[in-house]
Amino acid sequence: MNMNPMMIMQLQQRIQTFQQEHPKVLPFLTAIKDHALEEGTVIAMKVTTKDGRTLESNIKLTANDIDTIRMMMDPEGQ
Numbered sequence: 584m585n586m587n588p589m590m591i592m593q594l595q596q597r598i599q600t601f602q603q604e605h606p607k608v609l610p611f612l613t614a615i616k617d618h619a620l621e622e623g624t625v626i627a628m629k630v631t632t633k634d635g636r637t638l639e640s641n642i643k644l645t646a647n648d649i650d651t652i653r654m655m656m657d658p659e660g661q
Contacts, residue, residue: 616656620649 602609627641642648 620644620652622646622649 622644624644625641626644628639630638632638644652
């Protein structure tokens, strides 16, 4: 997959800004990767909009889900 080098630089800057504005997210995702990626783990998601509406969903991880997540986390397979 070819990506525009300028787009990669822009994405890196955005990720850095996101990490500065939300410092707990990366350690949380790392903890999930290191301790919770196993078949049967339930990932629950809840979003509350600024007008108070709530959207919720969850998934129970399968072996296929875990493979997909790992591929997304390390697309070069290293």
